[in-house]
Each structure stands twice: as structure tokens, then as C-alpha cells.
Amino acid sequence: MAQAAAVNTKWWSGGKSPFNVEYGKLMMWYFLMSDAFTFGAFLISYGTVRMSSISWPDPNKVFNSFPLAGHANLPLVFVSLMTFILIVSSVTMVLAVHEGHHGNKKGVVKWMIWTILGGLAFLGCQAWEWHHLHDQGAWWGRNPFANADGTVAGSNFANFFFTITGFHGFHVLSGVVINIIVTIMAWKGVFERRGHYLMIEKIGLYWHFVDLVWVFVFLFFYLV
Amino acid sequence: MEHQTFGGEVTMPHEAPGDDSKKRIWRTTWILSGITVLELGIGYLLYLTDFSSGLDLAFKGAVIILSLAKAFYIVSIFMHLGDEIRNLIMTIVVPLVLFVWFIIAFLADGVSWKNLRNEYNPKEQIKQEQGHTAPAKEGGLK
Numbered sequence: 143m144a145q146a147a148a149v150n151t152k153w154w155s156g157g158k159s160p161f162n163v164e165y166g167k168l169m170m171w172y173f174l175m176s177d178a179f180t181f182g183a184f185l186i187s188y189g190t191v192r193m194s195s196i197s198w199p200d201p202n203k204v205f206n207s208f209p210l211a212g213h214a215n216l217p218l219v220f221v222s223l224m225t226f227i228l229i230v231s232s233v234t235m236v237l238a239v240h241e242g243h244h245g246n247k248k249g250v251v252k253w254m255i256w257t258i259l260g261g262l263a264f265l266g267c268q269a270w271e272w273h274h275l276h277d278q279g280a281w282w283g284r285n286p287f288a289n290a291d292g293t294v295a296g297s298n299f300a301n302f303f304f305t306i307t308g309f310h311g312f313h314v315l316s317g318v319v320i321n322i323i324v325t326i327m328a329w330k331g332v333f334e335r336r337g338h339y340l341m342i343e344k345i346g347l348y349w350h351f352v353d354l355v356w357v358f359v360f361l362f363f364y365l366v
Numbered sequence: 367m368e369h370q371t372f373g374g375e376v377t378m379p380h381e382a383p384g385d386d387s388k389k390r391i392w393r394t395t396w397i398l399s400g401i402t403v404l405e406l407g408i409g410y411l412l413y414l415t416d417f418s419s420g421l422d423l424a425f426k427g428a429v430i431i432l433s434l435a436k437a438f439y440i441v442s443i444f445m446h447l448g449d450e451i452r453n454l455i456m457t458i459v460v461p462l463v464l465f466v467w468f469i470i471a472f473l474a475d476g477v478s479w480k481n482l483r484n485e486y487n488p489k490e491q492i493k494q495e496q497g498h499t500a501p502a503k504e505g506g507l508k
Contacts, residue, residue, distance in 0.1 A: 154455055161454040171447075171458055182465055186472045193476030196484070202413045218409050225402055233395045236444050240388060343446075350444045354437055361433045364407045366426045 170344045174351045177313075181355050184309065185362055188302040197289035199299045201364050204287050209270055221364045224267045225356065231260025232353040239346045244337025247328060250342055254325040261318040265276065268311045272304070280304075303363060310359055313352045320345050394443040401432050408432075 153160040161168055164203050202217035209220075234256040241249030279286035285300035324345050333339045408429050412422065447455055451463035 153451060157426075161457075162451050162453070163454060167452070171454070175458055175461060177465075178462065182468065186468050189469070190476035190479075193473050194483075196478035196480065217413055218406060222402075222406055226399070229395070229398055229402065232444055233391065236391050237388075240391065243387075311453070329410045347445055350440055354440045357433050357436050357440070361405075361429060365405060365429050 151357065162220050164340055165268075167340065167344055168346070170347050174347060177351065181306075181309070181358070184302075184306050185358060188306060188362065191261075191298050191302065193237055195289075195296075195298065197291040197295070199285070199287040199295050200290040203290075204275075204299075205271070205364055207274055218364065220267070220271065221360060224264055224271075225236050225360050227260055227264045227267065228353050228356050231257050231264065232261060232350055234351045235346050236355075239339070239343050242333070242342040245334070245339070247331065247334050250333075250339060251325060253343070254321060254328065258318055258321045258325065261314055261321065263313055265318065267310065268307065272307075273298075275303075289311045306359060307363070310352070310355055313355065317345070388442060394439050397439055398436055399435050405429050405432050 147175045153162070205221055206215050206217040207220065208214065210218045238253035238257060239254060250277050275281075280300045280303075282301055282304055283297050285295055285297045287295060287299065289295045324341050327333060328342065329338070333341060408425050412425055417425065447458065
């Protein structure tokens with residue numbers, strides 16, 4: 143963060159670091175930028191195929207169940223829950239980073255544990271949804287859902303859904319694993335000895351990015 | 367040389383932000399939740415009512431704009447990109463401008479693909495091919 147820097151600092155005049163961030167954090171940003179292109183390519187190819195189709199399955203008819211709710215027709219409810227879980231876990235992550243700025247080890251560990259729990263809850267929801275859809279006959283190459291206009295749909299819908307939510311879910315899973323590792327490190331006092339909690343900030347960037355991707359997955363698969 | 371110091375711009379340890387930043391986190395949380403609720407509201411509106419295709423498209427466009435606003439808040443406040451130096455912000459944001467072209471080009475291609483398939487008439491095609499290729503072949507044999 144460059145709040146201390148004067149507005150008129152000449153960053154390119156030599157003798158100083160023009161980005162004023164630590165190497166790992168800069169590289170995390172570039173990794174996330176490249177990852178944004180990967181997800182973007184997935185979502186744009188989905189959009190292209192959907193645009194090229196005369197009709198497409200209606201998400202409100204496909205995603206209309208909730209655990210333990212039987213056959214009740216509840217469109218958007220379960221995915222709203224998943225979205226809020228991810229938003230909340232993003233907030234707890236910011237709070238962990240915030241505690242890190244103050245060097246408060248206990249606070250960092252506490253909020254990281256909440257973040258991990260949020261990530262696990264999201265993964266649990268996704269596992270349930272995949273299982274439920276699989277039960278209904280959907281999988282890669284198989285799509286039981288009719289198009290919105292009543293015609294039989296090809297497997298494109300299911301292929302894109304499982305590939306993109308799967309890729310996102312895998313990001314969440316790796317995020318949870320890394321979160322667990324850095325939480326243990328924070329708890330053992332590694333960052334305290336290091337004198338800063340930059341590692342929490344870096345994994346925080348990754349975690350927020352995963353939330354950011356979900357904003358668009360939620361938008362393009364469930365809302366529009 | 368002992369003058370290899372990075373002076374006041376050393377990034378670690380971070381200066382502890384004031385209490386202001388916690389307030390900002392909560393405000394952003396409420397904004398994100400509010401936008402999500404609004405999006406869901408529009409989602410239900412689209413589900414429950416049968417709009418004309420123009421109005422339908424307008425609501426979908428509104429949801430997309432709301433999502434972009436969410437993305438902005440996540441990146442600039444939660445990821446603190448807004449607090450970084452302009453140079454850094456630009457190296458991240460400028461390459462992403464490519465998406466503007468990606469989206470326009472690929473979606474337009476999808477639409478064109480659909481139109482081509484809709485217009486495609488295999489029987490007509492065969493007739494045309496027979497009409498044209500036969501003389502051309504004779505010409506080629508000479």
C-alpha cells in the first residue's frame with residue numbers, strides 16, 4: 143500500500159521500486175490476471191455457444207432444488223445461499239488481513255478459521271448440487287434438461303456447467319488448502335517472527351479472486 | 367553501498383491503517399450484499415413475469431452492470447488494488463481491456479453462427495452444387 147507515498151513522487155526516476163510492492167504480491171497479481179483470462183476464455187466460449195444455440199435450458203427450471211426440500215420448486219434459493227457464503231468468507235478474509243496489519247496473531251487465526259469454514263461450506267454446497275444434478279442424469283456429455291422452448295437440448299449446457307463450476311470449485315478447494323497451511327503458519331508464529339503478515343495478504347488476494355469469479359459464474363449460469 | 371536503502375517506500379511491515387479501514391470493510395460488505403439482493407430480485411422478476419424480449423434484455427443488462435459494480439468493489443476495496451500505486455493498477459487493468467474485444471468478437475461470432483445455421487438449407491445447396499459443378503468439371507478436363 144502506498145498511502146505514505148506523496149502524490150508527486152516520480153516513481154520512474156530511478157533508485158526506487160516503481161510498484162512499491164513486495165515481489166510475491168506483485169506476482170500474485172499477475173497470476174490472477176492470467177487466471178482471469180483463463181476463466182474469461184471459459185465464460186466467453188460458453189457465451190458463444192449459448193448465443194449460437196436457438197434455445198437453451200432455463201436455469202430457473204434446472205437449479206430449483208434445495209437440500210431436504212424434496213420436490214419443492216425453489217429457483218435461485220440454493221445458489222443465493224452459496225453466493226452469500228462466499229461473500230461472507232471474503233469478508234472474514236479481509237478482516238484477517240486487517241488484523242495482520244495490526245500484527246494481531248490471535249485475530250488473524252480467528253478470522254482465517256472462519257474463512258476456511260466458509261470455503262468448506264461453499265464446497266459442501268457445490269458437492270450437493272453436483273450430486274443432485276448427477277442424480278437427475280446430468281453429467282459431462284449428458285443433459286436431461288429440455289430447452290426453454292421445449293425442444294431437446296444437446297449436452298453443451300451440462301458440459302459448460304460442470305467444466306466451469308468444476309474449475310471454479312477446484313480453485314476454492316486449493317484456496318482452502320492454502321488457507322489451512324497459512325493459518326497453521328500464523329498460529330505457529332511464523333509470520334510473527336517474520337515481522338509481517340504479507341503472506342495472509344497474498345492468499346487473501348487469491349481468495350477474493352475466487353469470490354470475484356463466482357460473481358460471474360453466478361451471473362451467467364444462474365441469473366441470465 | 368549502504369545507500370541501497372529503499373527509504374520510505376519499504377512495504378513491510380505495513381503501516382497499520384486507521385480505524386477507518388474497518389468501517390470501509392463493513393460498508394463494502396453491505397454494498398455487495400445489497401447488490402446481490404437486488405440481482406436476485408431482478409432474477410425473480412424475470413422468473414415470475416413474462417416480459418417482452420426487449421424488456422427482458424434490458425433487465426439482463428442491468429444485472430450484468432450490477433455484477434460489474436460488485437467486481438469493482440471486490441477488486442478495489444477487498445483486494446486493495448485501489449490503494450496501490452497507479453503504475454501497478456495500470457499493468458493489471460490495461461491488459462484486461464482485451465476482454466472488450468474478446469466479448470464483442472466471440473459473441474458476435476456466436477450470433478452469426480446461429481444465423482448461418484438457420485439459413486442453411488441442405489437441399490438447395492445440393493441443387494446449386496449440381497448446377498454449378500458439372501460444367502466446371504468439363505472445363506477442367508479439357
